[in-house]
Amino acid sequence: MMNPISIILIKVLFVFILGTAALIIMQKSLRSLFSIYAIQSLLMAFVSLVLFKETGSFVLLALAVLTVVTKVIIIPYMLNRVRKDSGIHHDAEFRYLTPVSAIIIGMALIFVIYSSFLRVFQLSQDNLFFLGSVIGVSLAMLGMLVIFSRKKIVTKAVGYLMMENGVLLFGVFIAELPFIIELFIIVDLVIFILLAAVLSMGIDSTEEDLTRKLNNLTKWFKQ
Amino acid sequence: MFLFAIGVGLCLLSALICVVNTRRDNSITRKAALWLTIAACLIFVSEGARTALNNQPLQYSFSQIAPQLQFSFSIDRLAAFFILVISIVALSVAIYSLRYIEASTSGIRRNLFVPLMNVFILSMLCFVASANSFAQLLFWELISLSSFILVMYHYEKEETRKAGIFYFIMTQMSTIFLMLGFILLYNATGSFTIASSPVLTAGTNTLVFIFLFCGFGIKAGIIPFHKWLPYAHSSSPSNISALMSGVMIKVAIYGLVRYVLFVLDPQLWWGILILIAGTISALLGVIYALKEHDIKRLLAYHSIENIGIILIGLGLYIIFDSYGLSDLAFLSLAASLFHTLNHAIFKSLLFLTAGSVVEETGTRDIEKMGGLVKTMPITASLFLIGALSISALPPFNGFVSELMIFQAFFQAFAIPSHYVIVLLVVCLSLFALTSALAAACFVKAFGVIFLAMPRSDTVQQAHEVPKSMLIGPALLAFLCVGLGIFSFQIFSWLGYQPPMPNLLWVSLSLFIFLGLTVILVRAASGHVTRRAETWACGMPTPDSHSEYTAAGFSEPILTFFKPIYKTDKVIERNFWDKYGAVFKSGRADIHVMKIFEEKLYIPVANAIRSISRKVSAAQNVDLDTFILYSFITVIILIIVAGWVL
Numbered sequence: 001m002m003n004p005i006s007i008i009l010i011k012v013l014f015v016f017i018l019g020t021a022a023l024i025i026m027q028k029s030l031r032s033l034f035s036i037y038a039i040q041s042l043l044m045a046f047v048s049l050v051l052f053k054e055t056g057s058f059v060l061l062a063l064a065v066l067t068v069v070t071k072v073i074i075i076p077y078m079l080n081r082v083r084k085d086s087g088i089h090h091d092a093e094f095r096y097l098t099p100v101s102a103i104i105i106g107m108a109l110i111f112v113i114y115s116s117f118l119r120v121f122q123l124s125q126d127n128l129f130f131l132g133s134v135i136g137v138s139l140a141m142l143g144m145l146v147i148f149s150r151k152k153i154v155t156k157a158v159g160y161l162m163m164e165n166g167v168l169l170f171g172v173f174i175a176e177l178p179f180i181i182e183l184f185i186i187v188d189l190v191i192f193i194l195l196a197a198v199l200s201m202g203i204d205s206t207e208e209d210l211t212r213k214l215n216n217l218t219k220w221f222k223q
Numbered sequence: 224m225f226l227f228a229i230g231v232g233l234c235l236l237s238a239l240i241c242v243v244n245t246r247r248d249n250s251i252t253r254k255a256a257l258w259l260t261i262a263a264c265l266i267f268v269s270e271g272a273r274t275a276l277n278n279q280p281l282q283y284s285f286s287q288i289a290p291q292l293q294f295s296f297s298i299d300r301l302a303a304f305f306i307l308v309i310s311i312v313a314l315s316v317a318i319y320s321l322r323y324i325e326a327s328t329s330g331i332r333r334n335l336f337v338p339l340m341n342v343f344i345l346s347m348l349c350f351v352a353s354a355n356s357f358a359q360l361l362f363w364e365l366i367s368l369s370s371f372i373l374v375m376y377h378y379e380k381e382e383t384r385k386a387g388i389f390y391f392i393m394t395q396m397s398t399i400f401l402m403l404g405f406i407l408l409y410n411a412t413g414s415f416t417i418a419s420s421p422v423l424t425a426g427t428n429t430l431v432f433i434f435l436f437c438g439f440g441i442k443a444g445i446i447p448f449h450k451w452l453p454y455a456h457s458s459s460p461s462n463i464s465a466l467m468s469g470v471m472i473k474v475a476i477y478g479l480v481r482y483v484l485f486v487l488d489p490q491l492w493w494g495i496l497i498l499i500a501g502t503i504s505a506l507l508g509v510i511y512a513l514k515e516h517d518i519k520r521l522l523a524y525h526s527i528e529n530i531g532i533i534l535i536g537l538g539l540y541i542i543f544d545s546y547g548l549s550d551l552a553f554l555s556l557a558a559s560l561f562h563t564l565n566h567a568i569f570k571s572l573l574f575l576t577a578g579s580v581v582e583e584t585g586t587r588d589i590e591k592m593g594g595l596v597k598t599m600p601i602t603a604s605l606f607l608i609g610a611l612s613i614s615a616l617p618p619f620n621g622f623v624s625e626l627m628i629f630q631a632f633f634q635a636f637a638i639p640s641h642y643v644i645v646l647l648v649v650c651l652s653l654f655a656l657t658s659a660l661a662a663a664c665f666v667k668a669f670g671v672i673f674l675a676m677p678r679s680d681t682v683q684q685a686h687e688v689p690k691s692m693l694i695g696p697a698l699l700a701f702l703c704v705g706l707g708i709f710s711f712q713i714f715s716w717l718g719y720q721p722p723m724p725n726l727l728w729v730s731l732s733l734f735i736f737l738g739l740t741v742i743l744v745r746a747a748s749g750h751v752t753r754r755a756e757t758w759a760c761g762m763p764t765p766d767s768h769s770e771y772t773a774a775g776f777s778e779p780i781l782t783f784f785k786p787i788y789k790t791d792k793v794i795e796r797n798f799w800d801k802y803g804a805v806f807k808s809g810r811a812d813i814h815v816m817k818i819f820e821e822k823l824y825i826p827v828a829n830a831i832r833s834i835s836r837k838v839s840a841a842q843n844v845d846l847d848t849f850i851l852y853s854f855i856t857v858i859i860l861i862i863v864a865g866w867v868l
Binding site: 095096109112113115116117118119120137141144145147148 | 857
């Protein structure tokens with residue numbers, strides 16, 4: 001049985017996590033975008049810490065530490081460095097959805113996931129694991145929404161990172177840990193590729209630029 | 224089963240000989256291979272006949288692929304009967320092919336022809352002998368693929384390519400329907416074995432029937448699934464047309480009979496549906512045949528007509544059986560199966576003889592033929608036997624099976640439901656019309672092709688085909704006569720006494736009356752022969768242009784059935800004088816609308832193309848859009864998981 005204070009704390013953290021997701025969807029300033037992502041990752045680390053306190057599982061502690069080191073410090077630092085080098089500070093290009101409509105759809109999405117999971121899992125609405133799974137899947141879906149609604153590849157990368165946070169949250173509350181690690185690695189690989197592309201091709205590149213540059217490589221095979 | 228295995232082995236060996244020698248254009252190798260095929264067919268004929276007469280089922284299984292998947296064969300009386308049908312036609316086609324395939328231009332193509340034909344024949348035999356639906360589906364696909372390649376034999380012609388693609392699409396549609404039916408059956412019974420199952424619910428029973436009816440119906444050429452048939456039959460080599468029209472479409476009939484009678488629980492409405500589909504196919508088939516001037520296409524439309532007649536028998540069986548009238552039901556089924564055999568024989572005979580004519584004249588257009596009875600007398604006689612059989616004239620085999628169907632129809636009043644009686648009477652009248660129109664069509668075909676004067680130089684130079692191209696069809700012609708005259712004895716031998724006259728006595732009576740008539744006429748005429756020139760409407764030199772043409776023969780029928788054909792006549796005339804008295808020149812065209820093509824196939828094809836374009840446009844997008852699709856899909860899945868499942 002969990003401590004009631006821990007439960008309240010986790011619920012508050014959930015609210016903040018959703019808040020950061022909404023900010024990521026709307027944010028145009030890249031510096032703020034990376035900072036919000038770092039805050040979201042920090043909140044995730046807090047969730048893991050609280051769960052560690054309650055369950056005593058050291059894997060959760062390791063997860064919290066790993067999250068802080070990679071997602072709160074290293075990745076935002078790297079992204080900020082590239083931003084400074086390139087001198088580009090804003091991403092105001094949206095596709096399919098405007099920020100406001102994306103927020104409205106995001107809210108509707110959370111509601112749909114909540115209602116669906118309520119029927120699927122047949123758990124109490126106050127059950128922490130139920131809420132964790134809802135927030136986790138919502139976060140992953142909102143990350144997907146960021147990917148297709150933003151044009152700049154660096155913002156898409158943040159979308160992928162947000163998806164990964166969602167998968168992590170879902171895994172922590174619902175699935176078993178080996179499963180989490182598995183997904184962790186897969187999603188990390190995707191992020192790694194995207195980050196590598198951003199770092200090598202430049203922050204301002206869009207997908208079209210990326211495709212064009214990759215197409216140039218085909219010349220090697222034609223000779 | 225051992226002899227069957229030897230037959231299969233001979234067929235495969237024959238195929239192998241030609242495949243090994245593909246690059247070498249050696250007619251001796253091809254002939255050796257064909258002789259092996261002939262030997263294999265003889266084995267199949269004898270074994271098929273023996274099993275059908277003894278009524279002792281043969282069973283054999285091998286190659287267990289998975290717990291539920293294995294190749295198992297079971298030959299009962301029904302399967303043996305169809306094996307007999309296939310092998311008789313295959314035998315005469317193989318004999319005919321000894322010389323026929325040598326006419327092809329390319330040596331490689333000639334070499335590939337024999338293995339493909341053997342695979343085609345073997346896959347049909349294996350389909351009939353298969354004891355489970357999994358094996359049947361596999362052989363069904365083999366039938367489709369091998370026949371598709373054979374249809375594309377003259378692939379350099381645009382017409383052939385179009386026919387081949389049309390056929391391929393239709394045959395794949397048929398496979399999809401069969402697959403759906405078989406999967407449903409497997410889901411319901413947990414087994415692929417073809418056997419009656421009491422666990423089938425009414426819904427599954429009906430759904431399986433609909434899928435199988437569509438699947439087998441496409442291959443059988445039931446209207447409105449028939450359109451591939453005239454194209455494929457006319458474009459393929461004549462011996463393959465004989466196999467396709469004579470046998471392949473019967474394999475579909477076998478499938479329908481097997482599943483409807485032995486696996487499913489037939490309902491009254493199935494019988495009514497099959498009867499109506501059969502009547503429409505029979506009537507429209509012969510009506511469309513009447514307008515055709517392409518000999519092979521004309522015969523192909525007659526295949527649709529005869530498939531309709533076979534279905535009429537099957538439909539009557541189910542209807543009578545539903546009312547517990549087992550004697551009438553059995554009569555209908557016997558008529559249907561006997562017509563299957565008869566049609567296989569006389570249609571193959573007609574296609575083979577038509578192939579000889581096309582080979583000699585270089586054209587399929589009967590308007591350009593004429594007078595061939597003088598240059599190809601044996602072929603003409605064989606064609607005439609086929610034409611008399613298909614026209615259901617006594618004492619030929621076609622007459623017997625149609626008479627049996629008429630007998631079944633006449634006793635429709637035993638049915639307690641008035642609505643069904645009315646339906647049967649309507650179908651009977653349409654069936655009678657069909658028989659009459661078929662006779663009219665073959666009067667046209669035989670008259671225009673073989674009688675009067677040649678209409679082109681090539682036709683004038685035509686000569687009788689080699690012996691093997693006569694022996695194959697002659698075998699079938701002999702069966703046309705034999706199965707007709709000895710039909711009563713054959714049925715008695717099989718243990719069934721059909722309510723029909725003994726055709727042996729009828730034939731003898733006919734022969735005696737014919738002889739007496741000739742004697743009387745000769746005696747009455749006083750042996751005086753009057754020689755005079757035929758009146759040629761005032762023309763100085765009557766030539767082939769003054770002859771009655773196929774178009775002229777069809778014109779009254781085209782006019783009469785205008786609502787069906789949507790006939791459009793264009794007549795232009797020019798005169799020397801202003802009063803329109805002295806004719807100078809003119810042109811007359813009769814355009815017939817391809818109703819099913821223009822009103823059904825093309826709109827459906829256009830709709831599919833339009834959907835495909837939209838799907839293609841939706842698919843040809845960037846990564847963002849794909850992620851958007853994934854996003855929408857996941858949302859739909861979440862909704863489905865929450866509210867539907």
